[in-house]
Amino acid sequence: MAMLEVENIHSYYGNIHALKGVSLTVDEGEIVTLIGANGAGKSTTLRTITGILKPRDGRVQLDGEDLSHYKPHEIVYKGIAMVPEGRHVFARLTVSENLDMGAYSRNSKQEIADDLERMFTLFPRLKERRSQVAGTLSGGEQQMLSTARALMAHPRILLMDEPSMGLAPVLVEAIFDTIKQINKEGTTILLVEQNALMALSVANRGYVLQTGEIVLNDTVDKLKKDPTVQKAYLGME
Amino acid sequence: MQTQTPSPWKQATRYGLIGGAVAILMSLVGMVATFGQRYIVSGIFTMGQVMFLTPILIFAYMTIRRTAPQPINKVILLGALSGLSTSGVMAALVLTGQFLNLRAMFPNASPELYGILTFNQESALGLLLLLGTGLVIGGIAGGIYLLSPRMRSTLLQATTWVVLVGLLRDLIVTVSYRWGFLGNAVKALFAISGLTPLSAVILFILVGAVQYWRLERKQSAASRPTTNQKPYTRWLKLGGSALILILLPPVLGIFFSEILDNVGMYILMGLGLNIVVGFAGLLDLGYVAFFAIGAYTMGVLTSPELGFFSLTYWEALPFAMLACVLAGIFLGLPVLKMRGDYLAIVTLGFGEIVRLLALSDWLRPWLGGTQGIQRIAQPRIGDFLLNTQQELYYLFLIGIGIVAFIAWRLKDSRIGRAWMALREDEDVAMAMGINHVSTKLMAFAVGALFSGVAGTIFAAKLTSVYPHSMNFLVSINVLCLIIIGGMGSIPGVFVGSLVLIASPDLLREFAEFRYLAYGALLVAMMLTKPEGLWPEARRKLELHEDEFDSGQEPLMAMGNPDGR
Numbered sequence: 004m005a006m007l008e009v010e011n012i013h014s015y016y017g018n019i020h021a022l023k024g025v026s027l028t029v030d031e032g033e034i035v036t037l038i039g040a041n042g043a044g045k046s047t048t049l050r051t052i053t054g055i056l057k058p059r060d061g062r063v064q065l066d067g068e069d070l071s072h073y074k075p076h077e078i079v080y081k082g083i084a085m086v087p088e089g090r091h092v093f094a095r096l097t098v099s100e101n102l103d104m105g106a107y108s109r110n111s112k113q114e115i116a117d118d119l120e121r122m123f124t125l126f127p128r129l130k131e132r133r134s135q136v137a138g139t140l141s142g143g144e145q146q147m148l149s150t151a152r153a154l155m156a157h158p159r160i161l162l163m164d165e166p167s168m169g170l171a172p173v174l175v176e177a178i179f180d181t182i183k184q185i186n187k188e189g190t191t192i193l194l195v196e197q198n199a200l201m202a203l204s205v206a207n208r209g210y211v212l213q214t215g216e217i218v219l220n221d222t223v224d225k226l227k228k229d230p231t232v233q234k235a236y237l238g239m240e
Numbered sequence: 241m242q243t244q245t246p247s248p249w250k251q252a253t254r255y256g257l258i259g260g261a262v263a264i265l266m267s268l269v270g271m272v273a274t275f276g277q278r279y280i281v282s283g284i285f286t287m288g289q290v291m292f293l294t295p296i297l298i299f300a301y302m303t304i305r306r307t308a309p310q311p312i313n314k315v316i317l318l319g320a321l322s323g324l325s326t327s328g329v330m331a332a333l334v335l336t337g338q339f340l341n342l343r344a345m346f347p348n349a350s351p352e353l354y355g356i357l358t359f360n361q362e363s364a365l366g367l368l369l370l371l372g373t374g375l376v377i378g379g380i381a382g383g384i385y386l387l388s389p390r391m392r393s394t395l396l397q398a399t400t401w402v403v404l405v406g407l408l409r410d411l412i413v414t415v416s417y418r419w420g421f422l423g424n425a426v427k428a429l430f431a432i433s434g435l436t437p438l439s440a441v442i443l444f445i446l447v448g449a450v451q452y453w454r455l456e457r458k459q460s461a462a463s464r465p466t467t468n469q470k471p472y473t474r475w476l477k478l479g480g481s482a483l484i485l486i487l488l489p490p491v492l493g494i495f496f497s498e499i500l501d502n503v504g505m506y507i508l509m510g511l512g513l514n515i516v517v518g519f520a521g522l523l524d525l526g527y528v529a530f531f532a533i534g535a536y537t538m539g540v541l542t543s544p545e546l547g548f549f550s551l552t553y554w555e556a557l558p559f560a561m562l563a564c565v566l567a568g569i570f571l572g573l574p575v576l577k578m579r580g581d582y583l584a585i586v587t588l589g590f591g592e593i594v595r596l597l598a599l600s601d602w603l604r605p606w607l608g609g610t611q612g613i614q615r616i617a618q619p620r621i622g623d624f625l626l627n628t629q630q631e632l633y634y635l636f637l638i639g640i641g642i643v644a645f646i647a648w649r650l651k652d653s654r655i656g657r658a659w660m661a662l663r664e665d666e667d668v669a670m671a672m673g674i675n676h677v678s679t680k681l682m683a684f685a686v687g688a689l690f691s692g693v694a695g696t697i698f699a700a701k702l703t704s705v706y707p708h709s710m711n712f713l714v715s716i717n718v719l720c721l722i723i724i725g726g727m728g729s730i731p732g733v734f735v736g737s738l739v740l741i742a743s744p745d746l747l748r749e750f751a752e753f754r755y756l757a758y759g760a761l762l763v764a765m766m767l768t769k770p771e772g773l774w775p776e777a778r779r780k781l782e783l784h785e786d787e788f789d790s791g792q793e794p795l796m797a798m799g800n801p802d803g804r
Contacts, residue, residue: 053671079673087671104661107654108673156673196450 006031007160012061014051021047023215029193032203034186036194036202039212045195049162053085054078079108084158090149094138098129100127101148105155122151143174160191167198181203199236203227248286248307256322259299260329269752270348276741277355281432281440288356296326296374300381316382323378330357331367390455398448406434415493489630497629499745504636505694506741509718510733511647512690518728520683521663523584525715526591530564530688532710534695537563539705540612553619553700564692565685572684578681597709616699632701643690647730726772735774
């Protein structure tokens with residue numbers, strides 16, 4: 004059985020039918036990517052999974068447990084953490100305080116301290132800046148912080164919403180390297196991206212979302228060879 | 241954003257003219273004339289003069305700082321030009337006043353005002369005198385700029401002290417009556433109004449010398465490695481301030497105790513609102529409602545006049561506290577989804593609803609309507625009834641001690657961190673696993689509780705409550721004191737209350753211009769020290785971070801070149 008199962012969800016913004024029956028599964032240890040153009044419903048899918056948006060129909064299951072009765076903050080305790088689009092670090096708090104906030108759902112001081120050390124080995128840059136106010140970090144550093152903050156919740160599955168947005172190509176590569184690293188250390192990842200080329204290079208499987216519907220669903224290698232994907236998302240003729 | 245800098249002379253004139261406008265405003269609202277008879281130094285110098293000479297000095301000084309660096313003689317000349325422009329504007333006011341009757345529009349444009357502005361001389365001579373004074377004071381501002389920072393601060397401190405002591409002459413003399421022979425010595429320092437010239441000079445030199453010596457010590461302390469004697473001196477300081485706080489009422493007498501009680505009441509409310517606004521970032525403009533609920537619950541439960549209950553103060557206190565917590569939650573529930581401006585408006589309405597309910601005829605049998613509730617019980621400890629201002633002071637002191645301790649502990653607790661996260665970004669806070677409903681309600685409830693405690697002591701102090709003391713302005717005052725003290729800062733609440741609540745009570749003449757002064761103070765604060773007088777460490781970090789490159793607040797970066 005898959006770890007995360009999204010079954011036929013229909014989500015609305017008011018009267019706008021944003022997701023028209025999206026289904027996807029993520030298995031333990033995988034990196035799964037969800038690609039699509041602007042407005043395809045990628046972020047909406049993530050918002051529905053984290054419980055911020057309640058679907059009118061369909062359901063989200065984690066390890067077979069239906070999540071629809073949980074509030075957004077309770078879903079964190081279930082083991083789903085999100086790196087929000089546009090990073091959203093607590094700009095007026097320091098780097099260490101941001102990381103502390105990430106561990107809000109946990110109790111064991113020892114485990115939190117260990118994870119903090121792990122974050123600092125994963126992102127040495129954050130260690131240098133630990134007492135600096137997060138708003139003063141560069142975009143790339145904020146992305147690292149946002150990722151580290153989500154990992155501090157010690158999630159079983161990490162949802163990442165456009166981690167490459169607004170970053171220089173060099174930084175994008177660094178971010179994707181860390182994604183692979185995080186995954187190697189045992190965290191399952193659902194990655195939402197517009198940068199399809201990068202996303203397909205790190206993921207195991209991918210879904211292509213178009214105007215609220217999944218139109219393609221395959222392994223990365225097959226998706227890369229698919230003519231429509233090549234044309235629409237990889238810029239090849 | 242480098243534009244071509246205008247010539248310094250032009251800038252000097254411009255700043256001078258702005259200073260003139262400020263001086264005219266102060267004259268026409270009546271501040272100068274009201275203080276015209278208040279001597280700082282007997283027979284020589286009145287507060288009225290201070291009021292219209294200060295703008296000249298301040299704006300000349302600002303001119304020089306903005307046009308710096310300039311050669312020495314140019315600095316003096318620029319200051320003089322700015323001063324001349326300021327006094328020129330005032331001279332124009334006096335001249336206009338000779339030909340036109342301005343009193344129809346500005347009741348304060350009286351002959352007395354013109355007399356003060358022209359130093360009580362005949363028109364032509366007076367005008368020349370005024371212009372000359374502007375010139376000289378502007379020049380002096382230039383001179384001050386050229387002094388070392390240490391000398392400058394010494395002069396500023398000494399002058400401020402002389403002005404303050406002179407102003408507070410009546411109060412000091414009244415209080416000193418209680419001190420026996422020491423009182424006579426104090427009295428000898430003062431004239432009928434203000435200081436005698438000799439004691440003014442002595443005070444000036446004394447304060448100046450002390451300040452000069454202190455700065456010297458600070459400098460050498462900075463260069464020397466700090467020796468390890470900290471814990472001992474810290475306890476000594478703590479014990480000393482505790483002793484002073486305990487001894488204050490008997491030493492200062494009833495008038496000051498009344499002021500201290502007032503300040504204490506606002507500190508209690510400030511600590512509460514600081515949690516709601518400062519920690520959790522929920523802008524509450526109806527905060528007085530909880531104060532009213534605390535006071536009225538105390539009234540209803542203890543006053544035999546209404547004939548429901550006649551509990552003692554201590555028996556009623558837990559009920560009053562409970563009522564406030566419930567009211568906090570009751571207000572919190574419908575506004576959970578609101579943020580910022582919307583929340584402010586709703587809470588404002590809530591405050592008014594509570595006041596109007598207390599005032600209404602509908603609830604008159606229970607709450608007394610316009611007549612309010614009388615004969616409220618006062619707290620009794622053993623056989624001892626706390627009923628004078630001096631005795632109630634200790635009740636405030638204990639209350640503040642407990643509440644400040646709770647607030648301080650809450651700040652670094654788990655819930656404190658949740659408040660902080662919620663204030664910064666509600667959506668992300670939820671994604672961290674923070675329950676925004678209970679966290680927000682907790683902030684409202686704790687804030688309401690603290691305010692309610694203040695309300696109960698207030699009711700006990702007056703032994704009565706009236707709906708008109710539950711004014712909207714109370715909420716505004718509490719909010720202002722938090723902003724001035726520093727958002728989210730606990731010591732800031734104390735500083736803010738002392739500045740905003742004590743000063744108008746000490747200077748009755750000022751009370752008339754209270755809100756004008758508040759407004760000016762708030763504007764000045766936001767421009768030069770937006771983090772407050774005693775800011776929380778975090779706010780300071782965030783507003784004065786040198787690498788803050790988002791360019792959000794260029795004004796603040798500009799306002800702090802000398803780090804004042």
